[in-house]
Every structure is written in structure tokens, then in C-alpha cells.
Amino acid sequence: MRQLVIGARRSPLSRAQAKWVGERLRARWPDLSVDYDFISTAGDRDRKTPLPAIGGKGLFTEDLERALREGRIDIAVHSLKDLPVEAPEGLTLAAVPAREDRRDVLVLESSLVPAVGRPGGVEALRRLPAGARVGTSSLRRAAQLRACRPDLEPLPVRGNVDTRLRKLKEGGFEALVLAAAGLRRLGLRPLGACVLGEGWLPAPGQGALGLQCRAVEDGATAYVRALDDPVARAEVTAERALLAALEGGCRVPIAARARRTGDGLRLEAAVYDVGGGPPIEDAASGPVSEAAHVGRRLAGRMLEGGAAALVARARRLSP
DSSP: OOEEEEEEESSHHHHHHHHHHHHHHHHHOTTOEEEEEEEOOHHHHOOSSOHHHHOOTTTTTHHHHHHHHTTSOSEEEEEGGGSOSSOOTTEEEEEOOSOOOOOEEEEEOGGGHHHHOOOSTTHHHHTSOTTOEEEOSOHHHHHHHHHHOTTOEEEOOOSOHHHHHHHHHTTSOSEEEEEHHHHHHHTOOOTTEEEEOTTOOOOTTTTOEEEEEESSOOSHHHHHHTTOOHHHHHHHHHHHHHHHHTTOOTTSOEEEEEEEETTEEEEEEEEOOTTSOOOEEEEEEEEGGGHHHHHHHHHHHHIIIIIHHHHHHHHHHOO
């Protein structure tokens, strides 16, 4: 097999991610021919409804997976945080390449930059004016904002990164929360960007790509597996195992961050209360070879410690 078709969503970020994968494949095999097929997904076709209200698993992935099964594409490039944890029949997660920055970024409206500055971590949130409107399409980020400062007003915002930044510039919000990975992959450095590092956990799988292929060995899988990064694979395995055990999804605000520490792995996680109460937070460590077990063990402990009630409440209150 000397020709591959890479599939991805039509958004500028998804196109950039697909091109990134294609460039790395061509760097390893210069004679390989790479084409692209950019596909509109269900999540792209409905740009107005807030994501939690649309609901459903595979909102941004099912159309790509259908194209894989039908043979229209050989590789599907996903933002891993969008990929459901259940393994779809006939497909395999062939590679998790080296991870990009997994952190979130608070982007300030330009007039606030002189007053707020660019502090690190959640200090930037603490300096926002009272009642500040913060744009985010994520239930997890909205819950984190309320947990940090109950007076903040999270507001839904849809569209590509450029669209969201334009809405910020037009005065729709005092700030946005965006993924650092998306900004970096698009080469964007917006004025007033403050990285939310310590004290702010990202989504499980954030900053990582998931490269999906057909489960049957047809040549494409062998190429793609060469891009797999063992550290990134172990980290997201722990995070996604936790997510699966918590039975989380787009309607449950869950955050997680796994870090490789020598031969071990440390996983931090939080389940947030959509009602505004305190989150359930915990951490666990274990060998890298037992990454999935670390995730499941931590999830079990959190469920027993009160997370089960928060998950049930989120599902009950979701639209």
C-alpha cells in the first residue's frame, strides 16, 4: 500500500491536524502518496445548539468512522477527547502520536489585558471583573469556572477557533476558555492569553490525537502504528479508563491529567457538580504497564467518595 487517504473534519483545526499527520507519514516514507478527505460531521452541521444539549456519543466521530468502514478513507484523525471510550466494531485506535500542550487557556478581551495582566494558573480567573462573561462550549469548563468563582457567567459559544476569537473581539464575552493545543496547531497567539495550568485540570485525552484505522490489517495500520508515542498512549489510556469507569461523557463534567513519572504514572482527576457544589477530587499512581488499572481504580474510589451522586445529578439535569 503506497497511497493513503486521511480523513478529518472540515474545520481549520481538524485540517491542520490531518496535515500534521500526513507530513509525519511522508517524512518516514517519502514515496508514500497522501491524500485528504475532509468530512462534515453531525457536530459540525449543527453550529448553534450548545454541545451538551445536542448530546449523543460520537458527535464529531461517527461520520469519519463510517467513511473508514466504507473504505473511502484509510485513516481517521480525531481529537482524542472527542472519541468515545467504547471501541467501535471493526476499527482500532492504531496510534496516539506525541501529545501537544494539554492545558486550557483563558483569552481575555483586549481592553482587560492592562488590568488583569497575564498571570499563570487560575489567578487570571480571580482577576476578572465581577460577573464576567466567559465563553465556552464545554460543560466541564463551565463547571470549573463556577467552582473557581460562582459569580462568573459561563456562556455557550460554538464555531471554529477563529470564530470564537472574533466573537470575543466583538464584545460578546470578557474572556474565552480554549484549548492550548488548538491554538498552537493553528499557529495562533492571541493577545491576553493566560495559560490555566496548576489548579485547573483538562479534559481526558486533551491535547492528544487519536489515529483510527480498520481493525483488519490492510497496510494502513502498519504505517500509522509507527507514529504511536508510548508516553502519550499510557497517559490517555489511564485517563480514558477513568472516564469509562465513571460512565462520563459530554453531559458529565469530568477532568483528568495523567503524567509519566519515571517508570510510573500519576493520574489526577475531578468530577464537578453541575449544581455548583464542591467537586470530588482525587489522585492515584501506579506502573505505566497498568495504566488502565490506575484509571479504573481511581474512578472506583471517587465513585465511593461521592462522585456517583455528582454523575447522577449531571445526567438528571442535562438537557
